[in-house]
Amino acid sequence: MxxxxxxxxxxAPPGTPDPLPxxxxxxxxxxxxxxxxxxxxxxxxxxxxLLESEAFDHPCGWFGLGRPKSSLTHxxxxxxxxxxxxxxxxxxxxxxHVRVDDLDARFPGLLDLVAAWTPPA
Amino acid sequence: MxxxxxxxxxxAPPGTPDPLPxxxxxxxxxxxxxxxxxxxxxxxxxxxxLLESEAFDHPCGWFGLGRPKSSLTHxxxxxxxxxxxxxxxxxxxxxxHVRVDDLDARFPGLLDLVAAWTPPA
Numbered sequence: 001m002x003x004x005x006x007x008x009x010x011x012a013p014p015g016t017p018d019p020l021p022x023x024x025x026x027x028x029x030x031x032x033x034x035x036x037x038x039x040x041x042x043x044x045x046x047x048x049x050l051l052e053s054e055a056f057d058h059p060c061g062w063f064g065l066g067r068p069k070s071s072l073t074h075x076x077x078x079x080x081x082x083x084x085x086x087x088x089x090x091x092x093x094x095x096x097h098v099r100v101d102d103l104d105a106r107f108p109g110l111l112d113l114v115a116a117w118t119p120p121a
Numbered sequence: 122m123x124x125x126x127x128x129x130x131x132x133a134p135p136g137t138p139d140p141l142p143x144x145x146x147x148x149x150x151x152x153x154x155x156x157x158x159x160x161x162x163x164x165x166x167x168x169x170x171l172l173e174s175e176a177f178d179h180p181c182g183w184f185g186l187g188r189p190k191s192s193l194t195h196x197x198x199x200x201x202x203x204x205x206x207x208x209x210x211x212x213x214x215x216x217x218h219v220r221v222d223d224l225d226a227r228f229p230g231l232l233d234l235v236a237a238w239t240p241p242a
Contacts, residue, residue, distance in 0.1 A: 030238050034159040038152050038155040038159055039152060043151065110231075110234060
């Protein structure tokens with residue numbers, strides 16, 4: 001299976017808000033990360049953040065997933081609490097990116113599986 | 122992180138019972154496999170099958186996990202239905218092994234993460 005090329009995350013520019021609460025790199029647990037990724041919508045969110053993002057952070061409206069905002073908020077929070085994504089609050093909006101360095105350090109190869117994932121037919 | 126060496130699975134000897142129902146290799150879904158592995162007990166079962174098994178199939182009593190047999194039966198079934206393990210019925214006993222070839226083909230690197238997993242402190 002071909003492994004998709006993933007762009008490197010951008011550094012947070014000066015003045016970026018602090019991240020919302022999240023587990024530290026050494027606190028990440030494989031079972032928790034897998035639980036957070038055991039859902040097609042969450043895999044789609046993470047895959048799109050990995051493969052399609054150009055800017056640093058993305059508001060959840062960017063995804064165009066056609067789900068109610070309250071439902072998306074729940075899924076983004078689950079991904080953050082498991083340590084898969086980092087979220088920052090910009091005024092009324094939360095923006096997200098994947099914790100590529102932390103996940104590659106702790107679970108090498110995991111994000112390649114997510115990048116290669118395809119939605120159910 | 123060092124990746125543990127995993128033994129190759131043995132071929133099924135002649136006269137081996139047919140596997141219990143399971144998804145075909147091409148039917149395996151990452152989200153389903155991750156869901157099955159989002160539990161410390163299941164990760165422990167799969168890790169031990171990967172790292173410690175010598176013989177072809179293992180009855181669940183071999184694991185010495187100190188859980189009721191009914192609970193273990195449930196977890197082994199969940200792993201089989203997700204496509205992580207293959208189970209065969211030997212008389213009254215079900216024995217299991219990891220579907221290494223199928224998982225390596227579909228989700229390269231996933232079993233290395235399981236082999237490197239350590240239980241929560």
